[in-house]
Amino acid sequence: MEHIERYIEELEAIRNYPKVVKERDKLSERVAALEASLKSLSEELARYKELKVRLAGAGEISLDEARRDSLRVMDAEIEKRGGERFEALKREYETKMPHLVYQRLLEILKAPARPAEIVTIIRAEAEKKANGILYHSENWPDRFKEYYQKEMEAGVKSGLDSEFNRRVEGSAEVKARQRLSALVNAVWPAWFSENIQPRIAELERKANENAFQLLKGPWTFVCDRCGTTSNDELTAFGVEELVRKGQVQVECDNPACEDRSLFSTGRHRFKVSLHELIELYITGES
Numbered sequence: 001m002e003h004i005e006r007y008i009e010e011l012e013a014i015r016n017y018p019k020v021v022k023e024r025d026k027l028s029e030r031v032a033a034l035e036a037s038l039k040s041l042s043e044e045l046a047r048y049k050e051l052k053v054r055l056a057g058a059g060e061i062s063l064d065e066a067r068r069d070s071l072r073v074m075d076a077e078i079e080k081r082g083g084e085r086f087e088a089l090k091r092e093y094e095t096k097m098p099h100l101v102y103q104r105l106l107e108i109l110k111a112p113a114r115p116a117e118i119v120t121i122i123r124a125e126a127e128k129k130a131n132g133i134l135y136h137s138e139n140w141p142d143r144f145k146e147y148y149q150k151e152m153e154a155g156v157k158s159g160l161d162s163e164f165n166r167r168v169e170g171s172a173e174v175k176a177r178q179r180l181s182a183l184v185n186a187v188w189p190a191w192f193s194e195n196i197q198p199r200i201a202e203l204e205r206k207a208n209e210n211a212f213q214l215l216k217g218p219w220t221f222v223c224d225r226c227g228t229t230s231n232d233e234l235t236a237f238g239v240e241e242l243v244r245k246g247q248v249q250v251e252c253d254n255p256a257c258e259d260r261s262l263f264s265t266g267r268h269r270f271k272v273s274l275h276e277l278i279e280l281y282i283t284g285e286s
Contacts, residue, residue, distance in 0.1 A: 199281060203278070203281055212239060215234065215239045215242055215243065216233050216234050216239055217232065217233040217234055218231050218232060218233045219231070219232065219233070219234070219272075219277055219280065220280060221250050221272060223252040223253075223254065223257060223268065223270060224270040225252065225257055225268055225270065226252065226254050226256075226257040226268075228252055228253055228254040228257065230250075230252075230253040232250070234248060238250075242274055242277075246273060246274050246275075247271050247272060247273040247274065248271070248272055249269045249270070249271055249272075250269065250270055250271075250272050251267050251268070251269050252267055252268040252269070252270065254268075255267070
């Protein structure tokens with residue numbers, strides 16, 4: 001049976017042989033035509049690559065060179081636009097940054113614990129400053145010196161002249177001790193209650209109501225170099241620095257007051273502490 005099937009297949013192949021040969025020849029012709037066309041296209045491509053165009057001011061340039069130059073120009077343009085976009089985003093960020101700091105600082109200062117902490121600092125600094133004023137007469141504010149002088153004059157007029165003179169006579173130590181005792185027990189409490197205590201209470205109230213606005217100012221600053229006085233508010237960055245470091249850098253308003261270094265010159269900057277700001281406030285100098 002297998003021999004019969006094989007025999008039939010061979011007869012079929014013999015019968016179709018002329019047709020198969022004809023198709024093979026057609027395919028051979030088609031392959032030859034495609035090869036000729038490919039060769040022609042390759043030659044044309046080579047001619048295009050070698051083709052040069054004349055550009056004004058640039059001499060001759062081939063299309064391949066023009067393509068590479070075009071890619072370089074595109075890359076340069078992309079880099080340029082990317083740089084411009086970066087600078088735009090940077091400027092936008094720098095513009096928004098103070099506001100972001102301001103908003104964050106408001107959130108921190110509005111936290112329930114923050115005003116209480118600031119009031120505690122203010123109270124401690126005010127007490128420290130009050131003691132410093134009391135025990136060092138050179139630190140007395142002008143208003144207190146005038147008050148003290150008037151109180152002493154009033155004491156003399158009321159018949160305390162001899163008692164006062166008797167107490168201040170003797171050694172310098174006794175004189176200083178008696179004078180300080182009179183100051184501590186009589187003049188200072190009255191002046192403190194009348195002039196300092198209300199400002200401390202006002203300071204504490206403002207710290208509880210709006211700590212940021214209190215620290216912002218305006219404050220009176222005196223340059224540590226030239227003595228120029230200015231009345232300015234702290235920026236959001238300045239308030240943040242004051243809260244974080246306990247001091248802030250301030251720029252002198254005098255154009256002639258400069259900080260010079262080997263490589264640069266700029267307006268003089270000096271540091272002002274929270275202690276000094278509170279001192280200015282409670283003594284009525286800010």
